[in-house]
Amino acid sequence: MTQRLFCFVGGETGSWHINKMTVVAGMAIANVKKITMSAGHTIMPDDASWLLRGIISNERYASREEKELLVAKQPTLGRPEAVCAALIPIRKSMAWWSLSQDERRRVLEEHSKHIAIGLNYLPAIARRLHHCRDLGENEPFDFLTWFEYAPAHEADFNSLVAQLRASEEWKYVDREIDIRLVREPV
Amino acid sequence: MTQRLFCFVGGETGSWHINKMTVVAGMAIANVKKITMSAGHTIMPDDASWLLRGIISNERYASREEKELLVAKQPTLGRPEAVCAALIPIRKSMAWWSLSQDERRRVLEEHSKHIAIGLNYLPAIARRLHHCRDLGENEPFDFLTWFEYAPAHEADFNSLVAQLRASEEWKYVDREIDIRLVREPV
Numbered sequence: 001m002t003q004r005l006f007c008f009v010g011g012e013t014g015s016w017h018i019n020k021m022t023v024v025a026g027m028a029i030a031n032v033k034k035i036t037m038s039a040g041h042t043i044m045p046d047d048a049s050w051l052l053r054g055i056i057s058n059e060r061y062a063s064r065e066e067k068e069l070l071v072a073k074q075p076t077l078g079r080p081e082a083v084c085a086a087l088i089p090i091r092k093s094m095a096w097w098s099l100s101q102d103e104r105r106r107v108l109e110e111h112s113k114h115i116a117i118g119l120n121y122l123p124a125i126a127r128r129l130h131h132c133r134d135l136g137e138n139e140p141f142d143f144l145t146w147f148e149y150a151p152a153h154e155a156d157f158n159s160l161v162a163q164l165r166a167s168e169e170w171k172y173v174d175r176e177i178d179i180r181l182v183r184e185p186v
Numbered sequence: 187m188t189q190r191l192f193c194f195v196g197g198e199t200g201s202w203h204i205n206k207m208t209v210v211a212g213m214a215i216a217n218v219k220k221i222t223m224s225a226g227h228t229i230m231p232d233d234a235s236w237l238l239r240g241i242i243s244n245e246r247y248a249s250r251e252e253k254e255l256l257v258a259k260q261p262t263l264g265r266p267e268a269v270c271a272a273l274i275p276i277r278k279s280m281a282w283w284s285l286s287q288d289e290r291r292r293v294l295e296e297h298s299k300h301i302a303i304g305l306n307y308l309p310a311i312a313r314r315l316h317h318c319r320d321l322g323e324n325e326p327f328d329f330l331t332w333f334e335y336a337p338a339h340e341a342d343f344n345s346l347v348a349q350l351r352a353s354e355e356w357k358y359v360d361r362e363i364d365i366r367l368v369r370e371p372v
Contacts (some may be wrong), residue, residue, distance in 0.1 A: 004323050040323075057320050060246070061276050064286040101249040101291070134243050134320040137226075 001100050003039040004056040006130055008087060008144065010035050011048030016085055016181040024165070026091065026175030029140075035087060035181060037074065037146070052089060053146040054130020055099060066115050073122035082148040085181040087159065089132075089141040096172035097133075112167035121160045124153045189225040190242040192316055194273060196221055197234030200208060202271055202367040209352070212277065214359030215326075217236035221273060221367060223332070237370050238275060239314020240330040252301050259308035268312060268334040271367040272343065273329040275318075283319075298353035307346045310339045327361065 010018075014034030020029060030049040046053040059067060069098050075082075096104065108114045118127065126148040133142040161178070164170060196204075200220030216235040227367060230237040245253060261268075284289065294300045304313065312334040319328040335343050347364070350356060 048187040055323070057241070057321050057339050058285075059287055061287050067286045098245075100253045101245055101247055102249040104229045105287070114217045131320055134317055137189070137241070 002056075005040055006054055006128075006144075006146075007038050007042035008035055008052045008054075008146075009038070009041075009042060009044060009048045010050045010052075010102075011045065013047070015184050017184050018080050018179060018181055020178075020180045022178040024117055024176035024178050026171055029089075031133060034178070034184075035049075051105045052132070052144055053139075054132045054141075055135060056128070057131045060104050062115055066109075066119075069119055070115070070122070070137060073119065075123040075126045077126050077128060077146070077148050079148065079150075081150040083183040084149050084151055085183065086145075086147045086161075087179040087181065088145045088147070088161070088174075089143070089177050089179075090145070090173050091140070091142045091175035093173045093174045107172070112164070112169035114164065114167065114169055117160065117163050117167075121153075121156055124149065124156055125160065153156065187345045188242075190261060191226055192240055192242075192314075192330075192332075193224050193226075193228035194221055194238045194240075194332075195224070195228060195230060195234045196236045196238075197231065199233070201370050203370050204365060204367055206364075206366045207356070208364040210362035211359060212365050215275075215363055219288045220370075238273075238320045238327065238330055239321060239325075240327075241321060242314070243317045246300055250342050252295075252305075254331070255305055256301070256308070259305065261309040261312045263314060263332070263334050265310050265312065265334065265336075265337040269369040270335050270337055270343075271369065272331075272333040272347075273365040273367065274331045274333070274347070274363075275329070275363050275365075276331070276359050277328045277361035279324070293358070294355050296331075298350070298355035300350065300353065302356055303346065303349050303353075307339075310342055310347065311335045325348055 010030065010032035012033050014036035016035045016037065018033060018035065032049045042051065062070065086152040128146045130144040132144060147157065196216065196218035198219050200222035202221045202223065204219060204221060218235045228237065248256065314332045316324040316330040318330060333343065
């Protein structure tokens with residue numbers, strides 16, 4: 001069975017070094033030096049500051065046509081040249097979760113072009129979306145998105161997140177942390 | 187905050203007595219006498235046989251119009267006359283979860299009339315849907331649905347589940363247990 005659950009541990013050790021952590025909206029999380037990403041359940045080490053968990057799930061909005069385009073263009077994680085990464089935990093408001101499915105789709109894609117914008121940055125920027133909201137009742141975030149890209153595409157990545165943050169969908173984001181990382185040399 | 191996580195413990199004790207348990211598809215679960223439903227996290231008692239967990243989440247398919255109809259007609263759980271209940275755990279196939287959102291909506295509603303069929307039985311039959319699939323990687327079911335109705339509506343309930351099981355959507359159900367219960371007199 002494919003691994004679906006992933007953990008991100010923030011602390012003093014890890015294979016990804018944090019260059020910058022920005023609180024875009026809502027409460028901060030503790031400042032740490034490094035992040036370890038691991039598959040499956042993880043116990044938080046004593047010297048770590050936080051552990052965020054998320055699970056890969058079925059797509060909630062993409063149509064068949066959009067899904068085919070994504071699958072055709074999206075790169076895998078772990079490309080040797082993709083030494084830059086970003087971990088962006090976000091939470092959406094109760095107003096978002098109270099919308100019906102057709103209303104959420106309309107905001108996300110017809111108004112905000114979330115899928116179309118993402119497609120513009122493929123295959124440069126690899127992405128994996130983890131869902132947290134239904135892991136339990138007390139998760140601090142609804143989604144954790146992990147991105148990987150080469151240093152030459154950093155400006156593209158900044159442009160991608162800027163476009164999404166300017167969208168109607170982002171009016172429903174009430175907590176967001178933007179964590180930029182570089183892979184530690186082995 | 188509203189309680190979202192619920193546990194169903196099957197064992198020798200509980201406020202709901204099992205009248206009949208039918209394996210509709212896939213693997214059985216252990217036969218037990220009674221079920222206890224409780225809100226929040228629960229530790230499985232030593233004398234219990236199984237514990238199923240599920241979380242209430244946002245609607246995945248209903249349009250605004252359908253959602254308004256459901257909200258207007260659906261009764262609450264715990265009505266004094268609704269002494270009959272059913273717990274129906276189901277799992278859907280990988281083929282289902284690999285569909286895109288528009289394809290799943292088409293099968294569920296345009297072809298199978300899942301929401302429309304359910305509306306026909308409101309307000310007689312109360313229903314609460316719990317999601318399990320994204321609680322973790324190893325959940326035995328994807329959904330637990332809990333129904334409550336008065337004895338006079340048992341035939342209606344049988345008709346409701348028969349219609350759903352005959353639908354195109356149910357071709358994607360690869361595990362299903364139908365547990366019928368009556369509330370123990372206090």
